[in-house]
Amino acid sequence: MEFTKGHGTGNDFVILPDPDGALDLTPRLVAALCDRRRGIGGDGVLRVVRAAKHPEGVALAGEAEWFMDYWNSDGSYAEMCGNGARVFVRYLLDSGLAVPSGAGLPVATRAGLVRARVEGEEDIAIEMPHPRLGDPAAAGLGGLALTGTAVDVGNPHLVCALPAGVELAALDLTRAPDVDPAVFPAGVNVEFTAPGGPLAGTDGHVLMRVYERGSAETLSCGTGACAVAAVALRDADRDAGTIAVDVPGGRLTVTLTADSCWLAGPAVLIATGTLPLPLPFPTPRDLAL
Numbered sequence: 064m065e066f067t068k069g070h071g072t073g074n075d076f077v078i079l080p081d082p083d084g085a086l087d088l089t090p091r092l093v094a095a096l097c098d099r100r101r102g103i104g105g106d107g108v109l110r111v112v113r114a115a116k117h118p119e120g121v122a123l124a125g126e127a128e129w130f131m132d133y134w135n136s137d138g139s140y141a142e143m144c145g146n147g148a149r150v151f152v153r154y155l156l157d158s159g160l161a162v163p164s165g166a167g168l169p170v171a172t173r174a175g176l177v178r179a180r181v182e183g184e185e186d187i188a189i190e191m192p193h194p195r196l197g198d199p200a201a202a203g204l205g206g207l208a209l210t211g212t213a214v215d216v217g218n219p220h221l222v223c224a225l226p227a228g229v230e231l232a233a234l235d236l237t238r239a240p241d242v243d244p245a246v247f248p249a250g251v252n253v254e255f256t257a258p259g260g261p262l263a264g265t266d267g268h269v270l271m272r273v274y275e276r277g278s279a280e281t282l283s284c285g286t287g288a289c290a291v292a293a294v295a296l297r298d299a300d301r302d303a304g305t306i307a308v309d310v311p312g313g314r315l316t317v318t319l320t321a322d323s324c325w326l327a328g329p330a331v332l333i334a335t336g337t338l339p340l341p342l343p344f345p346t347p348r349d350l351a352l
């Protein structure tokens with residue numbers, strides 16, 4: 064099995080080319096590949112499969128050649144991954160499976176069609192599902208009780224601004240925040256935010272850390288950045304603008320208008336290799352037996 068490793072602002076992925084959908088990709092295999100000590104290591108897996116060859120992509124096959132089959136590191140799968148989509152497009156372009164398109168390169172995802180464009184040397188921008196602001200909801204972390212805003216970016220998010228005096232860097236995200244499972248029956252990605260300083264060329268600047276559903280704390284989350292930007296604009300009484308979101312792995316830029324949401328930032332491939340199947344290393348589940 065061939066693989067490529069890539070990342071977008073430190074949100075890292077194992078990319079599996081599987082054009083014809085021949086690979087038996089299971090939760091167990093995904094968790095083993097993402098294991099940082101016994102596997103390759105990653106926040107998730109991106110299977111590169113022709114839309115026509117994947118049951119969840121086939122309906123979009125007329126519009127997009129490729130389907131991003133995204134899985135979290137625990138072996139669950141998600142509807143959408145913003146950084147994953149940017150790295151997926153970097154892979155398509157670098158491996159010659161697609162060419163840049165003036166109209167935006169279409170990619171099928173479980174959350175529908177997204178479009179990508181290349182920006183400069185390193186950056187890939189994706190037109191994302193438009194964030195939909197929902198109701199206030201509670202989150203708990205250690206002794207901290209927070210009220211955030213639920214946001215749907217194709218996948219579920221809860222954006223929680225920290226109260227004054229609580230340092231973003233001091234949060235313990237080694238454990239999942241508490242949320243109400245009745246409010247988020249499919250789980251939720253939780254973003255914690257603090258204001259950034261003034262930043263030229265933007266309409267707002269936010270610092271963010273995230274605890275991702277299915278992957279724990281990651282260095283970055285693209286859909287999370289879109290959710291955070293939508294909340295920042297709402298709080299500034301604006302319906303459009305560009306927000307810089309600084310994550311532990313770097314900077315993402317989100318540009319929102321009334322009907323579009325573009326997520327931009329670096330997308331990098333770092334290594335390729337081959338793995339024999341079955342895997343030569345014990346999987347996390349083997350070790351738990």
Ligand SMILES: N[C@@H](CCC[C@H](N)C(=O)O)C(=O)O
Pocket residue numbers: 074135140141142143144145146147218219252275276277278281283284285286287
């Ligand atoms: N890191 C991703 C989001 C990945 C999916 C998420 N963990 C979920 O389960 O919804 C991003 O960049 O958007």
